[in-house]
Amino acid sequence: MAIKIIKESGQKKAIYFKHCNRCGCEFEFSMEDVKSTFDDQREGYVVLYVPCPHCGDTTGVEKKPIRYE
Ligand SMILES: [Zn+2]
Structure with missing residues (x-):
């Protein structure tokens, strides 16, 4: 049985x-700012793609929260 929180x-x-x-x-961002995600099965983590607010360059960053607010 799997419970799913709505x-x-x-x-x-x-x-x-x-x-x-x-x-x-x-810069800091939340999931709302993320353009796309990539589940890297081989590396074992999720990559978030978010555009830089300054130059607009979109590169991936490991999905690892620094804090919660
Ligand atoms: Zn930039």
């Missing part, structure tokens, strides 16, 4: 961090 009660939002290799900008 809506979390008071669940905090995961915040991720990214350093842009192209322009050097560092």
Whole structure:
């Protein structure tokens, strides 16, 4: 049996961090800002693709929350 939560009660939002290799900008984002995700089965983690707010360059970053807010 698998329980599936439809809506979390008071669940905090995961915040991720990214350093842009192209322009050097560092920024934080949440899943709402993520353009696409890639489940890397071989490496065993999920990659998030989010465009840099400064230069627009979209590169992947490992899905690893730095905090929740
Ligand atoms: Zn950038």
